[in-house]
Amino acid sequence: MNAQTNAQGFEELDTVCIRFAGDSGDGMQLTGTQFSVVTALEGSDLATFPDFPAEIRAPVGTTFGVSAFQINFGSVEVSTAGDEPDVLVAMNPAALMVSLAGLRLGGLIIVDEGSFNKRNLDKAGYLENPLEDDSLSDYQVQKLDITKMTLESVKEFGLGKKDALRSKNMWTLGLILWMFGRARKPITDWLEQKFKKLPDVANANIAAINAGHAFGETAETSANLSRYHVGQHTTEESGEYRTVNGNQALAWGLVAGSQLGNIPLLLGTYPITPASALLHTLSGLKEYGVVTFQAEDEIAAVCGAIGASFAGQLGVTSSSGPGIALKTEAIGLAISTELPLVIIDVQRAGPSTGLPTKTEQSDLHQAVWGRNGDAPIVVLATSNPHDCFDVGIEAVRLATKYMTPVMVLSDGYIGNASEPWRIPDINTLDKFSVKYCTDPEGFHPFKRDPETLARVWAKPGTPDCLHRIGGIEKDYDTGHISYEPGNHQKMTDVRAAKIAGVANDIPEQEVSLGTSEGKLAVVGWGSTRGSIHQAVKRAREENIDVSHIHISNIWPLPRNLKNLLNSFDKVIVAEMNKGQMNNLLRAEYLLDGHSLTKVSGQPFKITEILDCIRKQEVEVG
Amino acid sequence: MNEQTDIKKLTFKDFETDQEVRWCPGCGDYAVLKAVQITLANIGATPENTVFVSGIGCSSRFPYYVETYGFHTIHGRAPAVATGVKLANPDLDVWLVTGDGDGLSIGGNHMLHVLRRNVNMQIMLFNNEIYGLTKGQYSPTSKIGAKTPSTPLGSVDLPLNPCSFALGAGARFVARGIDTALKALPGTLARAKDHRGASFVEIFQNCIVFNDKTFEHFTLKKEAANTQIHVEHGKPMIYGKEKNMGLVFNQEKFVLETAIIGECGVREDDVLVHNETNKTMAQMLVELTAPDFPVVCGVIYCNPEESYDDAVHRQVEKAKENKKADFNALIRQGRIWTVE
Ligand SMILES: Cc1ncc(C[n+]2csc(CCOP(=O)(O)OP(=O)(O)O)c2C)c(N)n1
Ligand code: SF4
Ligand SMILES: [Mg+2]
Numbered sequence: 004m005n006a007q008t009n010a011q012g013f014e015e016l017d018t019v020c021i022r023f024a025g026d027s028g029d030g031m032q033l034t035g036t037q038f039s040v041v042t043a044l045e046g047s048d049l050a051t052f053p054d055f056p057a058e059i060r061a062p063v064g065t066t067f068g069v070s071a072f073q074i075n076f077g078s079v080e081v082s083t084a085g086d087e088p089d090v091l092v093a094m095n096p097a098a099l100m101v102s103l104a105g106l107r108l109g110g111l112i113i114v115d116e117g118s119f120n121k122r123n124l125d126k127a128g129y130l131e132n133p134l135e136d137d138s139l140s141d142y143q144v145q146k147l148d149i150t151k152m153t154l155e156s157v158k159e160f161g162l163g164k165k166d167a168l169r170s171k172n173m174w175t176l177g178l179i180l181w182m183f184g185r186a187r188k189p190i191t192d193w194l195e196q197k198f199k200k201l202p203d204v205a206n207a208n209i210a211a212i213n214a215g216h217a218f219g220e221t222a223e224t225s226a227n228l229s230r231y232h233v234g235q236h237t238t239e240e241s242g243e244y245r246t247v248n249g250n251q252a253l254a255w256g257l258v259a260g261s262q263l264g265n266i267p268l269l270l271g272t273y274p275i276t277p278a279s280a281l282l283h284t285l286s287g288l289k290e291y292g293v294v295t296f297q298a299e300d301e302i303a304a305v306c307g308a309i310g311a312s313f314a315g316q317l318g319v320t321s322s323s324g325p326g327i328a329l330k331t332e333a334i335g336l337a338i339s340t341e342l343p344l345v346i347i348d349v350q351r352a353g354p355s356t357g358l359p360t361k362t363e364q365s366d367l368h369q370a371v372w373g374r375n376g377d378a379p380i381v382v383l384a385t386s387n388p389h390d391c392f393d394v395g396i397e398a399v400r401l402a403t404k405y406m407t408p409v410m411v412l413s414d415g416y417i418g419n420a421s422e423p424w425r426i427p428d429i430n431t432l433d434k435f436s437v438k439y440c441t442d443p444e445g446f447h448p449f450k451r452d453p454e455t456l457a458r459v460w461a462k463p464g465t466p467d468c469l470h471r472i473g474g475i476e477k478d479y480d481t482g483h484i485s486y487e488p489g490n491h492q493k494m495t496d497v498r499a500a501k502i503a504g505v506a507n508d509i510p511e512q513e514v515s516l517g518t519s520e521g522k523l524a525v526v527g528w529g530s531t532r533g534s535i536h537q538a539v540k541r542a543r544e545e546n547i548d549v550s551h552i553h554i555s556n557i558w559p560l561p562r563n564l565k566n567l568l569n570s571f572d573k574v575i576v577a578e579m580n581k582g583q584m585n586n587l588l589r590a591e592y593l594l595d596g597h598s599l600t601k602v603s604g605q606p607f608k609i610t611e612i613l614d615c616i617r618k619q620e621v622e623v624g
Numbered sequence: 625m626n627e628q629t630d631i632k633k634l635t636f637k638d639f640e641t642d643q644e645v646r647w648c649p650g651c652g653d654y655a656v657l658k659a660v661q662i663t664l665a666n667i668g669a670t671p672e673n674t675v676f677v678s679g680i681g682c683s684s685r686f687p688y689y690v691e692t693y694g695f696h697t698i699h700g701r702a703p704a705v706a707t708g709v710k711l712a713n714p715d716l717d718v719w720l721v722t723g724d725g726d727g728l729s730i731g732g733n734h735m736l737h738v739l740r741r742n743v744n745m746q747i748m749l750f751n752n753e754i755y756g757l758t759k760g761q762y763s764p765t766s767k768i769g770a771k772t773p774s775t776p777l778g779s780v781d782l783p784l785n786p787c788s789f790a791l792g793a794g795a796r797f798v799a800r801g802i803d804t805a806l807k808a809l810p811g812t813l814a815r816a817k818d819h820r821g822a823s824f825v826e827i828f829q830n831c832i833v834f835n836d837k838t839f840e841h842f843t844l845k846k847e848a849a850n851t852q853i854h855v856e857h858g859k860p861m862i863y864g865k866e867k868n869m870g871l872v873f874n875q876e877k878f879v880l881e882t883a884i885i886g887e888c889g890v891r892e893d894d895v896l897v898h899n900e901t902n903k904t905m906a907q908m909l910v911e912l913t914a915p916d917f918p919v920v921c922g923v924i925y926c927n928p929e930e931s932y933d934d935a936v937h938r939q940v941e942k943a944k945e946n947k948k949a950d951f952n953a954l955i956r957q958g959r960i961w962t963v964e
Contacts, residue, residue: 044961189959245960255955262951269712271704289943291951294711294936299737303704306697306734310677310708313695314716318708336698426960429951463693463709463716466672471641471687473696483643484688 013184013232018077020085021179023172024102025094027061027070030172035072036421037193038176041185042076043246043423046235049076050533052084052606053419057276057360064126066097078234082387082533084420086608092175094118094149096127103139111143113178115171117150145228147218149174156214157207166204170211177215184232187212240425247424249388249417250277253347254284256395257319258291259429264399266437267292270319271307273300273326276359277415278349281321301326305333305346312342313472315439315462317399321347323415324366325356331374334408338378338498339474341449341458343402343409350414352604361604362416364529365580370410371558371587377495379502381409382558385417386532389424394555396432403437405505406457412557414579416530416606443467449482455508456501505559512561516540517550520570522623523616526596527577528554528584531607535577538612547620554584565592573623575599577612636661639671641691647682652803652829656750657689659801659809660719664690667814674717677706679731681723682757683750683829700731703738706745710933717817718745724765725755728786732764739793742821744931746813749786749824752831753838760834772834787910790824791903791925797823798906798925802843803830808854808921815923821931842914853918855909857900857926860892863918870895871909871917880908882917901927 009015021038025031032053042049052073061068075085087107093099095118106112119134133139134146153174157167180187191209198205219228261268270293272282286295294311298304301322308318320330327348337344350366352358370382381401385391394411402409440446440459448470449458461468470482478485479493515532516539517524527535532553539551552567554560568574568588574596576585582598589596599615601607639661647653664674674692678684680699687694693716697705706720720738727735727749738747754772755761761774765786769778790798797819801809809827816823828839842851853863853871861871862885872883872894883890899905906925913919 040959044959046961046963193959239963241963243956243960243962245956245958259951267712269708271708288954289940290947290949292940292944292949294940296707296711296936298704298707299733302701303707303734303737306701306704307708307711309697310695310705310710311712312708313705314675314709314712316712318712332698333701340695425963426955462713463675464673464713469671469691469693471676471690471694471696473687473694474698475696 009232013230016231016233017079018075018081019090019231019233020073020075020088021090021092022071022073022088022102022105023092024069024071024098025172026063026097027056027068028063029094030169031070031072034172034176035074037190038179039074039246039421041180041189042074043244044189045185047076047078047233048081048236049074049423050081050084051421052416055360057358064095064097064123066101066127069098069101071102076233078236080236082536083609084606086610092179094171096123096129099133100127100129106142108141109143111145112139113145113147115149116146117148152214152218153211156211160203160207162203162207167207170208173208173211174215177212178219181216181219182228182230184230187216243426244423245426246421247388248419248421249385249391249413250280250349250419251284252388252391252424253385253395253413254281256392257345257399258288258293259392259432260396260399261317262291262429263396263432263434264403264437266403267316268319269294269296269308269311269316270321271296271298271304272321273298273304275323275326277351277418278321278323278347280418281347301329302333305330308344309333309337309342312337312344317343317345317403319345319347321349323349323351324353324369327366327369334380335374335376335378336474337408338380340472341406343406345398345402346408346410348410348412349418350412352602358604360415362414362530362606363579363602363604364414365583365602366412367557367580367583367587370412377499379499380558381405381407381502381505382412383409384412384529384555384557386529386553386555388417388420388422391417400435401505404435404457405455405501406460407502412529414530440468441465447482448472449477449479456497456504503559506562509556509561511563512552512554512567515551515553517543519567521550522548522572523575523619524550524552524568524571525575525577525612525616526552526554526568526584528557531577531579534607534609535612537609538616541609541613542616547616549616560591568592568594573597573619575615575619577607579607634665636665639664639691641689643688645689646685648833650832651682652752652831653683653750655803655806656827656829657686659806660690660813663810663813666810667817669717673715674719675709676719676721677702677709678721679726680757681726683723684721684726686721700726701734703731703734707738707743710743710745711936714933714937720745720747722747722749723756724749724751724753724763724786728764728784728789736793739790739795739822739824741932742796742929744820744822744933746816746823747825749826750829751786751826752829752835754831754835756831756834785910786826787924788907791907791910795824796821796927796929798910799823799825799923800921801825802828802921804843812922819926819928821928842919851914851918853920854922855898855920855924856922857898860895860897862895872896880912900925903927
């Protein structure tokens, strides 16, 4: 953060990163989300990172119960949730314990001194109270008894102590709003709306916000408390904006696809973190003809979706890694019967149950190769929350045009993180018409379009196109069961050729930053986009010849990708797994890439990628 | 549109496909196929609005042989696929074909839920007490002690009773039939079709190759009158060549017993009258086994409730009535701002 003081006594900053950390019950996600909204409303660019524990109600005060929300906002393009917070809000000792290591040296810590009692210190594993020794001397520390001040501020509402303490987060938010000169009104309006039926709760929360704000304004400490201003990000395209998270945008993208293709959508799914929000969103959109089926397990979920596709609708199924594994056999059925199907994988850290709430990109092999038989499908990746909308539409378009499963790889980070999104007008988006066969002339179910190689789709209810299909190999010329070896070769080849042909229907690979040839390129896919972008931007400012290539079409790969990658002396492949995209590129192009990987459940830091670029530059010479 | 003046009444032959039927000669599946084709003709089914969905097994080859739409899916999962078909297009008449392995072993969970949800379809479970397609291993319905390639010393696990399972799962329609009972089966299947909800029909099917004669003790035609009872709602449960045997309820022991009318003071009035809406009675009837009791066939339980697909679409229609679908407005809900 580069500071300059303006006329109102605010230090002017171009970016700030704040981490709100507290106990799971402290309401940090809500605090962070509300702060994001006002930040967005005032026109700063922003990216968020909700980082919450797997346990719903972990024991109070423990380190594994810490829930955090990080927001990076700026008057310049930010594109990541920030490497190192400038400000840490720690609501208890455990939150300080867990989050301190990430804080920028010299950064500001705001702690609720009232929660630093013996019990909480013990639970967090502190032998000494860090507020009383000099262990925090590298930082600026504001010790405030937020607990006590919150209780005072809501006294008049006669809430029990437990309920009153629920407003601690709002008191803190009030103070932070004051520090950054942000308006309170959007949040107090929202509270009034949300607690319409519980006016005491609304009023207590509003009183807490006001008290936190007033504290900043008047308290003796004000002398030490600085105020900062982060301006508008002015390069944005004109239009209407909102904040959106990836799961929400993806759900809307699928509905948009169903509207644009004029095909009703059925979601078959089974709850799993971090994909459940898709079900929650889509189950509320019945007026768009969306039917949601919460099945008994992931296998039934995907099978229900396949049944819907057989009947002429668009079957969609959503899950995370373990659930996708369960769906595998059924995906093979959709491949063999050549039915459209959209499979959403909101990836988590694996294997097995792994780390349900932590992010990773380790399902790439599963998506591209993880089935029995030669079983190609289309695989797309989303790379940030707003991109999810477009990818949702594209998945519907490709699935129905090519009669194929399409898997969308999102991840926990994209799914939960919010970003400003320029809201599209659906009337200006390209329509695509889904074709059903009604013509009995020469009909058989595996008759193909000579161009796309997609088979015809005759839905039950159509007279004179009766047919039976299944997972047994079909005869190329009649669609009947066939055990003939030469026919299996031909059918396997045509299924592969159909998917390979999708490469002609997707955009060529672009260079997202830099040039189309040169010394170094960093290749990424998925949610690493922001970190790679910033790292490459900084490296270019250091005059390093490096470009950023971000792949959205995972399978088939873009038709120009091989040549593009060969135009660089060295390619760094940065991803949050043990090198799966690097393997894919090596397998396809014999590319000798440098694999930069990370699987700690946290997104890449910009500096981690930047360091790698610097080292590779030296090596390439 | 062409006006069809004389709609030709279809016969069972119109429901045959051009595909060669590939079951072993003498397999009970042939008879069931015929019974189903007769049923479809009898009920006036329209081929294009009829869908057969199956899992994997000998019996699950069924859809290839019926001239309607058909989907041969994967092992055990047909109930879920069929649920998707029905949710997508409730106007389709869906028939599900499964085996004792397909429907009660690998697919037991899906069977439980399709019945519990009461999805409107006819479920035919071909029970041959064996895995036919994989060459004769024992199944979850095989009797204890079954000697098969996987149980050379005899199976040791307790089998389950498909109809008890179905009732336990909350099925609203449970019936039984026998492959060779070509007179009775179409009637039972037509009742299954009439019931709006999940209709479970267990069909005893002889696997001539791997489990021949396993049901012979009650299916043999010449003994059938004494070993089977075909129940009908509102009629006393009387059976036997002489029509002199009946099922009576022993209140003290809370069990069903067989009795001979005219002996030990038993009168015709003492014989229980079948009430297909009585679940307790149904639970008792499905547990009766030969040779001590007649095996109960026909419609054992029928007590309709709203089907899942009807309820889902009722909600969808209501939502459409109450809320206008306006996608642009949807994505503009909440707090938005404008950049000039
Ligand atoms: C996932 C999977 N596991 C195992 C099999 C092998 N398999 C095919 S059919 C079958 C059992 C069939 O028994 P049943 O359902 O009773 O049908 P039947 O052949 O007796 O009619 C098995 C184990 C398979 N096809 N797929
Ligand atoms: S193995 Fe048995 S069930 Fe399968 S076709 Fe042959 S006789 Fe019929
Ligand atoms: Mg069997």
